[in-house]
Amino acid sequence: MKKTLEKLNAKLKRIRSAYLDEVFSKEEYLTEKSNTESELKRISNTIDNLLKDIESTDKVSITSQYEALIEKIDQFYYLYNTEASPHHIAECNRLLKLIINKVLYAKGDAESIIISPVERYKASQGIIKDYFVVFIEPK
Numbered sequence: 001m002k003k004t005l006e007k008l009n010a011k012l013k014r015i016r017s018a019y020l021d022e023v024f025s026k027e028e029y030l031t032e033k034s035n036t037e038s039e040l041k042r043i044s045n046t047i048d049n050l051l052k053d054i055e056s057t058d059k060v061s062i063t064s065q066y067e068a069l070i071e072k073i074d075q076f077y078y079l080y081n082t083e084a085s086p087h088h089i090a091e092c093n094r095l096l097k098l099i100i101n102k103v104l105y106a107k108g109d110a111e112s113i114i115i116s117p118v119e120r121y122k123a124s125q126g127i128i129k130d131y132f133v134v135f136i137e138p139k
Contacts, residue, residue: 001043001046001047001050002047004043005040005043005044005047008036008039008040008043009040011036012033012036012037012040015029015032015033015036016029016033069099072095072098072099073099075091075095076092076095076096076099079091079092079095080092
């Protein structure tokens with residue numbers, strides 16, 4: 001967005017220069033200048049709003065959510081790599097359900113998205129190769 005601002009400021013200079021060189025009439029100059037300034041203002045406002053959003057984000061809460069996820073991943077890793085017992089397998093499954101938000105499985109020409117147990121199954125067409133994608137997000 002900052003590059004866009006720089007480009008628009010340069011465009012304003014070129015518009016003014018073109019007007020001074022009598023390429024534009026006064027009406028054309030004012031129209032082009034007004035349009036460019038409107039776009040500059042819109043982008044500046046967008047940047048300001050994004051900066052406010054960043055500042056207002058509760059970074060402590062987000063950090064604690066990810067730390068909790070990392071702790072669950074560590075627990076899973078420890079249980080998975082210890083001697084297997086039915087209790088460990090059940091606990092591993094429970095932890096995976098807490099950690100994984102969505103699993104995307106694509107095979108051949110169909111795509112299957114398996115979402116957390118609360119959400120629904122979805123299928124669509126158009127995938128060529130087999131692969132898995134696991135989405136881990138704070139809930």
